[in-house]
Amino acid sequence: MIRRILTWLPLGFTVLIFMGYLLLMLIYARSLFAFPLDYDQGEGFELYDGIRLARGEGIYLDNAQFPFYASNYPPVYRLMLVPLIWLFGAQIWVGRVLTFACTLLIGALIFLNLKFKMENGKLEDTRSQFSIFNFQFSISLIAALAFFAANYVYQIAPLARAHLPMVMFAVAGITCLDRAFVAAIPNPQSPILNLKSLGIALLIIAGFTKLQAIDALAAGFGYVLLQQPRWGSKALAISVAITGLIVLWLNSLTGGQFWLNVVAANVNAYSFEQTWRIYREWFSLQAPLILCASLYVLWDVVDAIRYHDLRRISVWSFYFVTGCAMGMLTGKWGAGPAYLIAAIAAACVLTAKLLLRIREQGLKIGHSDAFQSLIPLFSSFIFLWQAALNLHLPTSGRIFSVVATVLGVSGQSSYSSYPYYDSVGYTQLGHLLTPQDLIEAERLVQFAKSVNGPVWSEEAMITLRADKDVVTNPTQLYNLAKNNTLDTRQMIMMINERRFGLVILKAEFYPPDVLEAIGKNYDRQYPSTKMNGFDYWLLKPKTK
Numbered sequence: 085m086i087r088r089i090l091t092w093l094p095l096g097f098t099v100l101i102f103m104g105y106l107l108l109m110l111i112y113a114r115s116l117f118a119f120p121l122d123y124d125q126g127e128g129f130e131l132y133d134g135i136r137l138a139r140g141e142g143i144y145l146d147n148a149q150f151p152f153y154a155s156n157y158p159p160v161y162r163l164m165l166v167p168l169i170w171l172f173g174a175q176i177w178v179g180r181v182l183t184f185a186c187t188l189l190i191g192a193l194i195f196l197n198l199k200f201k202m203e204n205g206k207l208e209d210t211r212s213q214f215s216i217f218n219f220q221f222s223i224s225l226i227a228a229l230a231f232f233a234a235n236y237v238y239q240i241a242p243l244a245r246a247h248l249p250m251v252m253f254a255v256a257g258i259t260c261l262d263r264a265f266v267a268a269i270p271n272p273q274s275p276i277l278n279l280k281s282l283g284i285a286l287l288i289i290a291g292f293t294k295l296q297a298i299d300a301l302a303a304g305f306g307y308v309l310l311q312q313p314r315w316g317s318k319a320l321a322i323s324v325a326i327t328g329l330i331v332l333w334l335n336s337l338t339g340g341q342f343w344l345n346v347v348a349a350n351v352n353a354y355s356f357e358q359t360w361r362i363y364r365e366w367f368s369l370q371a372p373l374i375l376c377a378s379l380y381v382l383w384d385v386v387d388a389i390r391y392h393d394l395r396r397i398s399v400w401s402f403y404f405v406t407g408c409a410m411g412m413l414t415g416k417w418g419a420g421p422a423y424l425i426a427a428i429a430a431a432c433v434l435t436a437k438l439l440l441r442i443r444e445q446g447l448k449i450g451h452s453d454a455f456q457s458l459i460p461l462f463s464s465f466i467f468l469w470q471a472a473l474n475l476h477l478p479t480s481g482r483i484f485s486v487v488a489t490v491l492g493v494s495g496q497s498s499y500s501s502y503p504y505y506d507s508v509g510y511t512q513l514g515h516l517l518t519p520q521d522l523i524e525a526e527r528l529v530q531f532a533k534s535v536n537g538p539v540w541s542e543e544a545m546i547t548l549r550a551d552k553d554v555v556t557n558p559t560q561l562y563n564l565a566k567n568n569t570l571d572t573r574q575m576i577m578m579i580n581e582r583r584f585g586l587v588i589l590k591a592e593f594y595p596p597d598v599l600e601a602i603g604k605n606y607d608r609q610y611p612s613t614k615m616n617g618f619d620y621w622l623l624k625p626k627t628k
Contacts, residue, residue, distance in 0.1 A: 091457045094464035095222045101471045102229035108477060109232055113184050113242035115516045117177045121525045121545040123616060124513060125559070125591065127244040128544025129155070131179045132554045134165030138174075144338040144345050147564055148571035150578065151538070151555045154345040156563070159334075160253075160293040161246035176545055179244025186252040187241040190429060191228040193255050197262065197400075198224035198436045219460060220440060226467050227436035233474045234428050235369055235506060236421050239513035247422050250293040254300030254403075255429055257286030261304055262399045265311045280308070284319050288327060295350065299410040299426050303402035310394050349563040352417040359415030366411065366424050369507065370431060372470040377404050377434035383441070400437070404430035417566075418559060439463045476506040478516050500617035517616065524615035528588070531610065531622055535585030540602075542590045555584070558593040565595035576601045582625035589621045 122128045133143045133155045143155040143162060155162070161182075168178045199221065231237060240247060260283030287304045290297035305323075309316035334342040367374060381401040388396045407427030414423050443459045479488035479496065480503035488494040488505065498506040504515035532539045532550035541547045544554045556575075564570035572595055578584070579601040587606045592599055606623035613620045 091460055092222075094468075095219075095226070095460050098226055098464045098467050098471070099222065099229070101468065102226055102233055105233035105238070105471070105474070106229055109238050109241055112238065112514065112516065113180070116180055116242045119517050119521065119525065120176060120549055121528070121615070122176070122543040123517070124240070124243050124245065125543065125593075127176060127179065128546075128548060129554070129557050130157070130161065130244050130246060131165065131174065131176055132544045132548065133157075133159075133162040134169050134179070135174045135548075137162055138166045138169045142338060144334070144341040146339070146341060147345070147557075147561060148574060150574065151553060152561065152575050153554060153557050154341060154560060156345050156349055156557070156560045157246055157294060158292040158346055160289055161249050164249065174548060176244055180242045183240075183244060183246075183248050184242045186249040187232070187237065190248065190252050190255050191231050193252075193259050194231055194429060194432050195224050195228035197259055197433055198227055198440070219443060219463075222460075223436045223439055223463060226463075227432045230373065230435075230467060230470055231429055231432045233471060234425070235474055235476055235508050235511075235514075236366075236425055237428065238476060239506075239508075239511065240422055240425075243513075246294045247296070247425065250290050250297050251426050251429060253286050253290035253293055254297050254426060257283045257290060257304055258300060258399055258403050258430075259283075260286060261307060265307075265399070280312075280315070280319070284308070284323060288323055291327070292330070295346070296410060296413070296423055296426075299406040300403060303399060303406040306406075307397075307399040307402050310397070344564075344569065345560065348569060349560060349567065350416075350418075351567065352419075352563060353566065355415045355417075357415075359412060362414040362421050362424070363411055365508065366421060366427075369473050370428060370470070371473065372466050373428070373431040373435045376438050376466060377431040380434040380438040380441070381405060383438070398434075398437075400430055400433050404434055418563065435466065439466070473507060476508070476514055477504070479503040479505050502617065512617065515617075521615050524613050528613055528615065528620060528622075532586060532588070535624075537583060537585040539586045539588065540579075540584040541586075541588040542593065543588070546588060556594075558591075561595055561598070562593050565597075570595065572597055579605055582606070584625070587621075587623040589623065590618050 116123055132153075136143050137159070143159065145151075145154045147154050164182060165179055168182060172178050232241070237248075260279040264279035264283060283304065287297065287301050290300055305316065305320050308319060331342070380398075381404060384397045384401045388394045404427060407424065407430050410426060411424045413419055414421060439459065439462075443456070446456060446459070475491065475493070476498075477487060477491075477493075478484040479494055485494065488496075493505040496505045498504055498509060498511050499515050502515040502518075506514050528546050529549040532541065532546050532552060538555050539547050539550065539552050540555050542556075542558050544557075547554050561570060561572075565572070575598060579598070582605050584606075587602055589602075594602075602623065605626055607626050608621060609624040610622035613622065
């Protein structure tokens with residue numbers, strides 16, 4: 085009994101460490117749920133898309149016409165917001181709660197993928213084995229928690245953004261395909277249990293949530309075509325036809341604005357230097373999982389070569405490879421390391437699968453009890469190494485200050501003057517908000533309320549809270565201008581006529597000619613406001 089406890093104690097300790105990361109994410113989410121304005125640039129615009137749809141209005145507009153606004157994402161996440169807006173109103177926490185719920189669901193899917201293992205092609209129900217002394221249960225739980233602990237996941241989990249909902253649909257689709265072709269589900273042709281069709285449908289939905297789901301689509305269809313070429317070819321043809329019809333319908337309905345804003349506007353300038361910097365950062369944060377996942381993929385490939393059967397390659401191996409390849413898109417302007425979150429989810433699954441596979445191979449070969457006792461220790465080492473690389477936490481407060489001191493990061497800050505450490509280095513995300521941020525948020529809203537006429541604001545939530553319509557989508561205008569597809573004449577005319585009662589700038593993500601017009605017609609008659617580490621410039625029309 086003592087030997088058993090000493091063998092499994094490291095796994096229990098590992099679970100506690102990752103539960104601590106989950107608790108930290110919950111604290112971070114609670115802080116953001118209470119904050120009424122944009123924490124990350126773009127949140128308010130995603131909510132505003134949902135508001136417009138809830139009103140029965142379109143979101144793919146002509147950016148050259150007032151209010152110079154259009155969405156630059158597919159519609160699924162926005163449609164998911166609509167019933168929540170009807171129920172709870174146009175509050176930013178609605179979008180944040182939705183994204184956070186999708187994040188938790190991804191972790192649940194990772195756990196379920198590993199909790200139910202395969203034996204001779206059949207699904208083994210292990211629901212009664214919920215014990216830390218059950219190796220499969222503990223590894224499944226740690227792998228799911230490791231996803232939440234990843235810095236990139238933690239940073240955007242409670243934000244009103246479409247990326248994690250996209251990953252949720254993608255992971256759900258990959259899960260269905262995995263079960264459809266590996267598990268011997270009874271009556272697979274049944275409409276209720278036809279997981280193949282459900283998996284394909286979920287992948288298409290992921291694509292209409294955000295275009296970066298191309299990694300899941302490539303992995304899913306590649307896997308299906310290898311497993312059942314005839315069925316896969318039909319599924320691919322039908323999916324392409326359905327997707328094409330939806331795109332044509334949306335484009336026709338919006339007078340061509342859907343394609344312009346969702347596809348053409350996202351063809352941005354590219355930097356190889358930024359791409360490799362993010363890849364290096366990703367590896368420095370996820371090395372244990374990346375190495376284990378790569379080893380599992382290699383094992384799959386060797387098996388496929390050995391048995392002359394490419395069908396032996398797991399769909400998760402495909403997804404990890406395509407997810408890693410998606411990192412190549414991080415070099416375009418406006419992209420970021422969140423593009424690699426799908427690869428992180430796949431790596432969590434494959435790392436646990438590798439450890440389970442090693443243990444099962446040892447049992448088949450008949451290794452000694454001593455060898456089997458080393459597997460939990462080795463697994464704990466892999467995940468504890470991962471936990472150490474993902475270190476991020478506030479460094480103030482009665483508990484966090486003590487933890488930060490013990491970990492040697494006390495007094496270090498990864499963002500401005502906020503007491504927050506992140507192994508990523510500099511980051512604008514992840515820190516907790518302060519009471520002063522709430523005060524400044526209300527001050528910005530009151531400024532917007534106090535003026536007559538529309539407000540030209542670089543963030544949507546300021547004007548929404550001030551009961552004013554949103555004018556412009558700055559990064560979208562900037563994208564279109566760089567691609568020479570934006571007519572700025574009307575907006576510059578309105579700026580020259582000083583029709584806007586207030587201009588609020590933050591990062592100045594507007595076309596150069598627009599910024600020049602603002603500079604000629606508006607000046608800083610108010611002191612700037614600092615909120616969430618950013619300076620907000622409040623500009624009033626110049627007196628004639």
